[in-house]
Amino acid sequence: MSRLLSRRFILATGLAAPALIQARSASASEEVDVELILAVDVSRSVDTEEMEMQMRGYAEAFRDPRLAEGIAGGPLGAIAVTLFVWSDWNIQQTLVPWMRLDGGPSCERFARAIDGASRETYLYTSISGAIDYAGNQFGQRYTGLRQVVDISGDGVNNSGRPLAAARAEALEKGIVLNGLAVLDRTPPPSTLLAGLPPVDEYYRDEVIGGPGAFLMVAEGYESFADAVRRKLIREIAGLSGPLVERATA
Structure with missing residues:
Protein backbone atom coordinates (compact mmCIF):
# COMPACT_ATOMS: atom_id res chain seq x y z
CA MET A 1 0.00 0.00 0.00
CA SER A 2 2.81 2.41 0.86
CA ARG A 3 4.44 1.79 -2.54
CA LEU A 4 1.13 2.51 -4.28
CA LEU A 5 0.71 5.78 -2.39
CA SER A 6 4.25 6.77 -3.25
CA ARG A 7 3.66 6.14 -6.93
CA ARG A 8 0.46 8.17 -6.83
CA PHE A 9 2.30 11.03 -5.10
CA ILE A 10 5.08 11.00 -7.71
CA LEU A 11 2.53 10.97 -10.53
CA ALA A 12 0.55 13.86 -9.03
CA THR A 13 3.60 16.00 -8.44
CA GLY A 14 4.85 15.21 -11.94
CA LEU A 15 1.60 16.39 -13.47
CA ALA A 16 1.62 19.53 -11.35
CA ALA A 17 5.19 20.47 -12.22
CA PRO A 18 4.45 22.15 -15.61
CA ALA A 19 1.73 24.26 -14.01
CA LEU A 20 4.08 25.29 -11.22
CA ILE A 21 6.80 26.20 -13.71
CA GLN A 22 4.33 28.22 -15.77
CA ALA A 23 3.09 30.06 -12.68
CA ARG A 24 6.65 30.86 -11.63
CA SER A 25 7.47 32.12 -15.15
CA ALA A 26 4.42 34.37 -15.14
CA SER A 27 5.28 35.76 -11.72
CA ALA A 28 8.88 36.34 -12.85
CA SER A 29 7.72 38.86 -15.46
CA GLU A 30 8.91 42.31 -14.38
CA GLU A 31 6.84 45.40 -15.00
CA VAL A 32 8.51 48.31 -16.81
CA ASP A 33 7.34 51.61 -18.27
CA VAL A 34 7.96 50.57 -21.88
CA GLU A 35 8.86 47.41 -23.77
CA LEU A 36 10.76 48.92 -26.70
CA ILE A 37 11.83 46.93 -29.75
CA LEU A 38 14.35 48.47 -32.13
CA ALA A 39 13.92 46.98 -35.62
CA VAL A 40 16.82 47.98 -37.91
CA ASP A 41 16.73 47.68 -41.70
CA VAL A 42 19.73 45.83 -43.21
CA SER A 43 18.41 45.29 -46.75
CA ARG A 44 20.63 45.75 -49.82
CA SER A 45 19.81 49.48 -50.01
CA VAL A 46 21.87 49.87 -46.82
CA ASP A 47 25.57 49.69 -47.66
CA THR A 48 28.37 48.89 -45.22
CA GLU A 49 29.02 52.52 -44.31
CA GLU A 50 25.33 53.24 -43.78
CA MET A 51 24.96 50.13 -41.65
CA GLU A 52 27.77 51.33 -39.42
CA MET A 53 26.15 54.78 -39.18
CA GLN A 54 22.92 53.16 -38.01
CA MET A 55 24.51 51.02 -35.33
CA ARG A 56 26.79 53.80 -34.14
CA ALA A 61 21.82 57.58 -28.34
CA PHE A 62 21.97 55.25 -25.36
CA ARG A 63 25.07 57.03 -24.10
CA ASP A 64 23.26 60.37 -24.07
CA PRO A 65 22.57 61.40 -20.42
CA ARG A 66 19.22 62.82 -21.49
CA LEU A 67 18.07 59.32 -22.39
CA ALA A 68 18.86 58.00 -18.92
CA GLU A 69 17.09 61.02 -17.43
CA GLY A 70 14.03 60.26 -19.54
CA ILE A 71 13.99 56.67 -18.28
CA ALA A 72 14.31 57.77 -14.65
CA GLY A 73 11.40 60.17 -15.11
CA GLY A 74 8.94 57.39 -15.93
CA PRO A 75 6.40 56.04 -13.42
CA LEU A 76 8.53 52.95 -12.74
CA GLY A 77 11.90 54.40 -13.71
CA ALA A 78 12.84 51.44 -15.92
CA ILE A 79 12.32 50.22 -19.48
CA ALA A 80 13.14 47.04 -21.38
CA VAL A 81 14.82 47.21 -24.80
CA THR A 82 15.92 44.74 -27.46
CA LEU A 83 17.37 45.26 -30.95
CA PHE A 84 17.05 43.11 -34.05
CA VAL A 85 17.92 43.56 -37.71
CA TRP A 86 15.63 42.61 -40.57
CA SER A 87 15.59 42.26 -44.34
CA ASP A 88 13.80 39.51 -46.34
CA TRP A 89 10.50 38.07 -45.09
CA ASN A 90 12.36 35.24 -43.34
CA ILE A 91 15.42 37.15 -42.14
CA GLN A 92 15.22 38.68 -38.69
CA GLN A 93 18.12 38.38 -36.28
CA THR A 94 18.16 39.54 -32.67
CA LEU A 95 21.53 41.19 -32.01
CA VAL A 96 20.87 42.53 -28.51
CA PRO A 97 18.45 40.50 -26.35
CA TRP A 98 16.06 42.09 -23.86
CA MET A 99 17.80 44.24 -21.28
CA ARG A 100 16.38 46.23 -18.39
CA LEU A 101 17.58 49.85 -18.41
CA ASP A 102 17.19 52.04 -15.35
CA GLY A 103 20.01 54.56 -15.57
CA GLY A 104 23.39 55.48 -17.02
CA PRO A 105 25.28 52.23 -16.28
CA SER A 106 22.64 49.95 -17.79
CA CYS A 107 22.31 52.25 -20.83
CA GLU A 108 26.08 52.02 -21.28
CA ARG A 109 25.88 48.21 -21.18
CA PHE A 110 23.24 48.30 -23.91
CA ALA A 111 25.40 50.66 -25.99
CA ARG A 112 28.39 48.32 -25.63
CA ALA A 113 26.25 45.39 -26.76
CA ILE A 114 25.40 47.35 -29.91
CA ASP A 115 29.09 48.17 -30.42
CA GLY A 116 29.91 44.47 -30.34
CA ALA A 117 27.03 43.30 -32.55
CA SER A 118 27.66 41.92 -36.03
CA ARG A 119 27.25 44.11 -39.12
CA GLU A 120 25.59 42.28 -42.00
CA THR A 121 23.37 43.24 -44.93
CA TYR A 122 20.98 41.11 -46.95
CA LEU A 123 18.61 41.64 -49.90
CA TYR A 124 14.94 42.52 -49.78
CA THR A 125 12.82 44.79 -47.57
CA SER A 126 10.09 43.06 -45.60
CA ILE A 127 8.58 45.55 -43.19
CA SER A 128 5.67 43.16 -42.72
CA GLY A 129 8.10 40.41 -41.68
CA ALA A 130 9.77 42.78 -39.21
CA ILE A 131 6.41 43.72 -37.65
CA ASP A 132 5.37 40.06 -37.35
CA TYR A 133 8.67 39.13 -35.74
CA ALA A 134 8.53 42.05 -33.33
CA GLY A 135 4.99 41.21 -32.26
CA ASN A 136 6.18 37.82 -31.01
CA GLN A 137 8.98 39.28 -28.88
CA PHE A 138 6.81 41.04 -26.30
CA GLY A 139 6.00 39.57 -22.90
CA GLN A 140 9.01 37.25 -22.74
CA ARG A 141 10.62 38.66 -19.60
CA TYR A 142 8.93 41.99 -19.01
CA THR A 143 5.47 43.51 -18.97
CA GLY A 144 5.40 47.07 -20.29
CA LEU A 145 2.82 49.70 -19.58
CA ARG A 146 3.38 50.44 -23.27
CA GLN A 147 4.63 48.20 -26.07
CA VAL A 148 6.44 50.05 -28.85
CA VAL A 149 8.16 48.92 -32.05
CA ASP A 150 10.63 51.39 -33.53
CA ILE A 151 11.06 50.52 -37.23
CA SER A 152 13.90 52.18 -39.12
CA GLY A 153 14.33 51.84 -42.86
CA ASP A 154 14.91 53.52 -46.20
CA GLY A 155 12.62 51.60 -48.55
CA VAL A 156 9.12 50.23 -49.11
CA ASN A 157 7.85 46.73 -48.38
CA ASN A 158 8.81 44.38 -51.23
CA SER A 159 8.95 40.96 -49.57
CA GLY A 160 6.60 38.83 -47.51
CA ARG A 161 2.91 39.24 -46.88
CA PRO A 162 1.02 42.52 -47.36
CA LEU A 163 2.18 45.22 -44.98
CA ALA A 164 -1.40 46.29 -44.24
CA ALA A 165 -2.24 42.86 -42.78
CA ALA A 166 0.82 42.76 -40.48
CA ARG A 167 0.23 46.34 -39.37
CA ALA A 168 -3.45 45.69 -38.60
CA GLU A 169 -2.66 42.64 -36.46
CA ALA A 170 -0.06 44.55 -34.46
CA LEU A 171 -2.42 47.44 -33.82
CA GLU A 172 -5.15 45.02 -32.68
CA LYS A 173 -2.73 43.79 -30.01
CA GLY A 174 -2.25 47.34 -28.74
CA ILE A 175 1.28 47.65 -30.10
CA VAL A 176 2.43 51.13 -31.11
CA LEU A 177 4.36 51.28 -34.38
CA ASN A 178 6.74 54.23 -34.71
CA GLY A 179 8.92 54.86 -37.72
CA LEU A 180 12.36 56.22 -38.50
CA ALA A 181 12.52 56.83 -42.23
CA VAL A 182 15.93 57.51 -43.74
CA LEU A 183 15.91 59.59 -46.91
CA ASP A 184 18.60 58.66 -49.43
CA ARG A 185 19.85 61.94 -50.86
CA THR A 186 21.12 60.14 -53.95
CA PRO A 187 18.55 57.41 -54.67
CA PRO A 188 19.45 54.89 -57.40
CA PRO A 189 17.87 55.47 -60.84
CA SER A 190 15.87 52.23 -60.51
CA THR A 191 14.00 53.69 -57.53
CA LEU A 192 13.10 56.84 -59.42
CA LEU A 193 11.98 54.93 -62.51
CA ALA A 194 9.79 52.60 -60.45
CA GLY A 195 7.61 55.50 -59.38
CA LEU A 196 7.75 54.50 -55.72
CA PRO A 197 6.39 56.96 -53.13
CA PRO A 198 8.85 58.97 -51.02
CA VAL A 199 9.93 56.88 -48.04
CA ASP A 200 8.82 59.44 -45.47
CA GLU A 201 5.30 59.61 -46.94
CA TYR A 202 5.18 55.82 -47.18
CA TYR A 203 6.15 55.34 -43.53
CA ARG A 204 3.70 58.03 -42.45
CA ASP A 205 0.77 56.54 -44.37
CA GLU A 206 1.49 52.80 -44.36
CA VAL A 207 3.74 51.91 -41.43
CA ILE A 208 3.19 53.90 -38.23
CA GLY A 209 0.08 53.51 -36.13
CA GLY A 210 -1.35 53.27 -32.62
CA PRO A 211 -1.87 55.78 -29.80
CA GLY A 212 0.70 58.57 -29.99
CA ALA A 213 2.51 57.02 -32.97
CA PHE A 214 4.90 59.29 -34.86
CA LEU A 215 7.54 59.32 -37.57
CA MET A 216 11.07 60.65 -37.32
CA VAL A 217 12.68 61.45 -40.67
CA ALA A 218 16.46 61.43 -41.02
CA GLU A 219 17.57 63.59 -43.95
CA GLY A 220 20.34 61.22 -45.00
CA TYR A 221 22.31 58.76 -42.88
CA GLU A 222 24.53 61.62 -41.69
CA SER A 223 21.64 62.78 -39.52
CA PHE A 224 20.70 59.29 -38.32
CA ALA A 225 22.35 59.57 -34.89
CA ASP A 226 20.51 62.80 -34.04
CA ALA A 227 17.24 61.35 -35.33
CA VAL A 228 17.61 58.21 -33.19
CA ARG A 229 18.45 60.17 -30.05
CA ARG A 230 15.47 62.51 -30.42
CA LYS A 231 13.16 59.67 -31.29
CA LEU A 232 14.15 57.46 -28.35
CA ILE A 233 13.79 60.27 -25.83
CA ARG A 234 10.30 61.00 -27.08
CA GLU A 235 9.30 57.32 -27.11
CA ILE A 236 10.63 56.57 -23.65
CA ALA A 237 9.17 59.66 -22.03
CA GLY A 238 5.88 59.28 -23.88
CA LEU A 239 6.06 62.91 -24.97
CA SER A 240 3.51 64.38 -27.34
CA GLY A 241 4.61 66.14 -30.51
CA PRO A 242 4.01 66.42 -34.23
CA LEU A 243 3.11 63.40 -36.30
CA VAL A 244 6.30 63.86 -38.34
CA GLU A 245 9.61 65.26 -37.08
CA ARG A 246 12.73 65.80 -39.15
CA ALA A 247 16.44 65.68 -38.36
CA THR A 248 19.06 67.17 -40.65
CA ALA A 249 22.83 66.84 -40.56
Missing part, protein backbone atom coordinates in the same frame (compact mmCIF):
# COMPACT_ATOMS: atom_id res chain seq x y z
CA GLY A 57 23.78 56.11 -34.01
CA TYR A 58 21.88 53.76 -31.72
CA ALA A 59 24.89 53.27 -29.46
CA GLU A 60 25.49 57.02 -29.19
Whole structure:
Protein backbone atom coordinates (compact mmCIF):
# COMPACT_ATOMS: atom_id res chain seq x y z
CA MET A 1 0.00 0.00 0.00
CA SER A 2 2.81 2.41 0.86
CA ARG A 3 4.44 1.79 -2.54
CA LEU A 4 1.13 2.51 -4.28
CA LEU A 5 0.71 5.78 -2.39
CA SER A 6 4.25 6.77 -3.25
CA ARG A 7 3.66 6.14 -6.93
CA ARG A 8 0.46 8.17 -6.83
CA PHE A 9 2.30 11.03 -5.10
CA ILE A 10 5.08 11.00 -7.71
CA LEU A 11 2.53 10.97 -10.53
CA ALA A 12 0.55 13.86 -9.03
CA THR A 13 3.60 16.00 -8.44
CA GLY A 14 4.85 15.21 -11.94
CA LEU A 15 1.60 16.39 -13.47
CA ALA A 16 1.62 19.53 -11.35
CA ALA A 17 5.19 20.47 -12.22
CA PRO A 18 4.45 22.15 -15.61
CA ALA A 19 1.73 24.26 -14.01
CA LEU A 20 4.08 25.29 -11.22
CA ILE A 21 6.80 26.20 -13.71
CA GLN A 22 4.33 28.22 -15.77
CA ALA A 23 3.09 30.06 -12.68
CA ARG A 24 6.65 30.86 -11.63
CA SER A 25 7.47 32.12 -15.15
CA ALA A 26 4.42 34.37 -15.14
CA SER A 27 5.28 35.76 -11.72
CA ALA A 28 8.88 36.34 -12.85
CA SER A 29 7.72 38.86 -15.46
CA GLU A 30 8.91 42.31 -14.38
CA GLU A 31 6.84 45.40 -15.00
CA VAL A 32 8.51 48.31 -16.81
CA ASP A 33 7.34 51.61 -18.27
CA VAL A 34 7.96 50.57 -21.88
CA GLU A 35 8.86 47.41 -23.77
CA LEU A 36 10.76 48.92 -26.70
CA ILE A 37 11.83 46.93 -29.75
CA LEU A 38 14.35 48.47 -32.13
CA ALA A 39 13.92 46.98 -35.62
CA VAL A 40 16.82 47.98 -37.91
CA ASP A 41 16.73 47.68 -41.70
CA VAL A 42 19.73 45.83 -43.21
CA SER A 43 18.41 45.29 -46.75
CA ARG A 44 20.63 45.75 -49.82
CA SER A 45 19.81 49.48 -50.01
CA VAL A 46 21.87 49.87 -46.82
CA ASP A 47 25.57 49.69 -47.66
CA THR A 48 28.37 48.89 -45.22
CA GLU A 49 29.02 52.52 -44.31
CA GLU A 50 25.33 53.24 -43.78
CA MET A 51 24.96 50.13 -41.65
CA GLU A 52 27.77 51.33 -39.42
CA MET A 53 26.15 54.78 -39.18
CA GLN A 54 22.92 53.16 -38.01
CA MET A 55 24.51 51.02 -35.33
CA ARG A 56 26.79 53.80 -34.14
CA GLY A 57 23.78 56.11 -34.01
CA TYR A 58 21.88 53.76 -31.72
CA ALA A 59 24.89 53.27 -29.46
CA GLU A 60 25.49 57.02 -29.19
CA ALA A 61 21.82 57.58 -28.34
CA PHE A 62 21.97 55.25 -25.36
CA ARG A 63 25.07 57.03 -24.10
CA ASP A 64 23.26 60.37 -24.07
CA PRO A 65 22.57 61.40 -20.42
CA ARG A 66 19.22 62.82 -21.49
CA LEU A 67 18.07 59.32 -22.39
CA ALA A 68 18.86 58.00 -18.92
CA GLU A 69 17.09 61.02 -17.43
CA GLY A 70 14.03 60.26 -19.54
CA ILE A 71 13.99 56.67 -18.28
CA ALA A 72 14.31 57.77 -14.65
CA GLY A 73 11.40 60.17 -15.11
CA GLY A 74 8.94 57.39 -15.93
CA PRO A 75 6.40 56.04 -13.42
CA LEU A 76 8.53 52.95 -12.74
CA GLY A 77 11.90 54.40 -13.71
CA ALA A 78 12.84 51.44 -15.92
CA ILE A 79 12.32 50.22 -19.48
CA ALA A 80 13.14 47.04 -21.38
CA VAL A 81 14.82 47.21 -24.80
CA THR A 82 15.92 44.74 -27.46
CA LEU A 83 17.37 45.26 -30.95
CA PHE A 84 17.05 43.11 -34.05
CA VAL A 85 17.92 43.56 -37.71
CA TRP A 86 15.63 42.61 -40.57
CA SER A 87 15.59 42.26 -44.34
CA ASP A 88 13.80 39.51 -46.34
CA TRP A 89 10.50 38.07 -45.09
CA ASN A 90 12.36 35.24 -43.34
CA ILE A 91 15.42 37.15 -42.14
CA GLN A 92 15.22 38.68 -38.69
CA GLN A 93 18.12 38.38 -36.28
CA THR A 94 18.16 39.54 -32.67
CA LEU A 95 21.53 41.19 -32.01
CA VAL A 96 20.87 42.53 -28.51
CA PRO A 97 18.45 40.50 -26.35
CA TRP A 98 16.06 42.09 -23.86
CA MET A 99 17.80 44.24 -21.28
CA ARG A 100 16.38 46.23 -18.39
CA LEU A 101 17.58 49.85 -18.41
CA ASP A 102 17.19 52.04 -15.35
CA GLY A 103 20.01 54.56 -15.57
CA GLY A 104 23.39 55.48 -17.02
CA PRO A 105 25.28 52.23 -16.28
CA SER A 106 22.64 49.95 -17.79
CA CYS A 107 22.31 52.25 -20.83
CA GLU A 108 26.08 52.02 -21.28
CA ARG A 109 25.88 48.21 -21.18
CA PHE A 110 23.24 48.30 -23.91
CA ALA A 111 25.40 50.66 -25.99
CA ARG A 112 28.39 48.32 -25.63
CA ALA A 113 26.25 45.39 -26.76
CA ILE A 114 25.40 47.35 -29.91
CA ASP A 115 29.09 48.17 -30.42
CA GLY A 116 29.91 44.47 -30.34
CA ALA A 117 27.03 43.30 -32.55
CA SER A 118 27.66 41.92 -36.03
CA ARG A 119 27.25 44.11 -39.12
CA GLU A 120 25.59 42.28 -42.00
CA THR A 121 23.37 43.24 -44.93
CA TYR A 122 20.98 41.11 -46.95
CA LEU A 123 18.61 41.64 -49.90
CA TYR A 124 14.94 42.52 -49.78
CA THR A 125 12.82 44.79 -47.57
CA SER A 126 10.09 43.06 -45.60
CA ILE A 127 8.58 45.55 -43.19
CA SER A 128 5.67 43.16 -42.72
CA GLY A 129 8.10 40.41 -41.68
CA ALA A 130 9.77 42.78 -39.21
CA ILE A 131 6.41 43.72 -37.65
CA ASP A 132 5.37 40.06 -37.35
CA TYR A 133 8.67 39.13 -35.74
CA ALA A 134 8.53 42.05 -33.33
CA GLY A 135 4.99 41.21 -32.26
CA ASN A 136 6.18 37.82 -31.01
CA GLN A 137 8.98 39.28 -28.88
CA PHE A 138 6.81 41.04 -26.30
CA GLY A 139 6.00 39.57 -22.90
CA GLN A 140 9.01 37.25 -22.74
CA ARG A 141 10.62 38.66 -19.60
CA TYR A 142 8.93 41.99 -19.01
CA THR A 143 5.47 43.51 -18.97
CA GLY A 144 5.40 47.07 -20.29
CA LEU A 145 2.82 49.70 -19.58
CA ARG A 146 3.38 50.44 -23.27
CA GLN A 147 4.63 48.20 -26.07
CA VAL A 148 6.44 50.05 -28.85
CA VAL A 149 8.16 48.92 -32.05
CA ASP A 150 10.63 51.39 -33.53
CA ILE A 151 11.06 50.52 -37.23
CA SER A 152 13.90 52.18 -39.12
CA GLY A 153 14.33 51.84 -42.86
CA ASP A 154 14.91 53.52 -46.20
CA GLY A 155 12.62 51.60 -48.55
CA VAL A 156 9.12 50.23 -49.11
CA ASN A 157 7.85 46.73 -48.38
CA ASN A 158 8.81 44.38 -51.23
CA SER A 159 8.95 40.96 -49.57
CA GLY A 160 6.60 38.83 -47.51
CA ARG A 161 2.91 39.24 -46.88
CA PRO A 162 1.02 42.52 -47.36
CA LEU A 163 2.18 45.22 -44.98
CA ALA A 164 -1.40 46.29 -44.24
CA ALA A 165 -2.24 42.86 -42.78
CA ALA A 166 0.82 42.76 -40.48
CA ARG A 167 0.23 46.34 -39.37
CA ALA A 168 -3.45 45.69 -38.60
CA GLU A 169 -2.66 42.64 -36.46
CA ALA A 170 -0.06 44.55 -34.46
CA LEU A 171 -2.42 47.44 -33.82
CA GLU A 172 -5.15 45.02 -32.68
CA LYS A 173 -2.73 43.79 -30.01
CA GLY A 174 -2.25 47.34 -28.74
CA ILE A 175 1.28 47.65 -30.10
CA VAL A 176 2.43 51.13 -31.11
CA LEU A 177 4.36 51.28 -34.38
CA ASN A 178 6.74 54.23 -34.71
CA GLY A 179 8.92 54.86 -37.72
CA LEU A 180 12.36 56.22 -38.50
CA ALA A 181 12.52 56.83 -42.23
CA VAL A 182 15.93 57.51 -43.74
CA LEU A 183 15.91 59.59 -46.91
CA ASP A 184 18.60 58.66 -49.43
CA ARG A 185 19.85 61.94 -50.86
CA THR A 186 21.12 60.14 -53.95
CA PRO A 187 18.55 57.41 -54.67
CA PRO A 188 19.45 54.89 -57.40
CA PRO A 189 17.87 55.47 -60.84
CA SER A 190 15.87 52.23 -60.51
CA THR A 191 14.00 53.69 -57.53
CA LEU A 192 13.10 56.84 -59.42
CA LEU A 193 11.98 54.93 -62.51
CA ALA A 194 9.79 52.60 -60.45
CA GLY A 195 7.61 55.50 -59.38
CA LEU A 196 7.75 54.50 -55.72
CA PRO A 197 6.39 56.96 -53.13
CA PRO A 198 8.85 58.97 -51.02
CA VAL A 199 9.93 56.88 -48.04
CA ASP A 200 8.82 59.44 -45.47
CA GLU A 201 5.30 59.61 -46.94
CA TYR A 202 5.18 55.82 -47.18
CA TYR A 203 6.15 55.34 -43.53
CA ARG A 204 3.70 58.03 -42.45
CA ASP A 205 0.77 56.54 -44.37
CA GLU A 206 1.49 52.80 -44.36
CA VAL A 207 3.74 51.91 -41.43
CA ILE A 208 3.19 53.90 -38.23
CA GLY A 209 0.08 53.51 -36.13
CA GLY A 210 -1.35 53.27 -32.62
CA PRO A 211 -1.87 55.78 -29.80
CA GLY A 212 0.70 58.57 -29.99
CA ALA A 213 2.51 57.02 -32.97
CA PHE A 214 4.90 59.29 -34.86
CA LEU A 215 7.54 59.32 -37.57
CA MET A 216 11.07 60.65 -37.32
CA VAL A 217 12.68 61.45 -40.67
CA ALA A 218 16.46 61.43 -41.02
CA GLU A 219 17.57 63.59 -43.95
CA GLY A 220 20.34 61.22 -45.00
CA TYR A 221 22.31 58.76 -42.88
CA GLU A 222 24.53 61.62 -41.69
CA SER A 223 21.64 62.78 -39.52
CA PHE A 224 20.70 59.29 -38.32
CA ALA A 225 22.35 59.57 -34.89
CA ASP A 226 20.51 62.80 -34.04
CA ALA A 227 17.24 61.35 -35.33
CA VAL A 228 17.61 58.21 -33.19
CA ARG A 229 18.45 60.17 -30.05
CA ARG A 230 15.47 62.51 -30.42
CA LYS A 231 13.16 59.67 -31.29
CA LEU A 232 14.15 57.46 -28.35
CA ILE A 233 13.79 60.27 -25.83
CA ARG A 234 10.30 61.00 -27.08
CA GLU A 235 9.30 57.32 -27.11
CA ILE A 236 10.63 56.57 -23.65
CA ALA A 237 9.17 59.66 -22.03
CA GLY A 238 5.88 59.28 -23.88
CA LEU A 239 6.06 62.91 -24.97
CA SER A 240 3.51 64.38 -27.34
CA GLY A 241 4.61 66.14 -30.51
CA PRO A 242 4.01 66.42 -34.23
CA LEU A 243 3.11 63.40 -36.30
CA VAL A 244 6.30 63.86 -38.34
CA GLU A 245 9.61 65.26 -37.08
CA ARG A 246 12.73 65.80 -39.15
CA ALA A 247 16.44 65.68 -38.36
CA THR A 248 19.06 67.17 -40.65
CA ALA A 249 22.83 66.84 -40.56
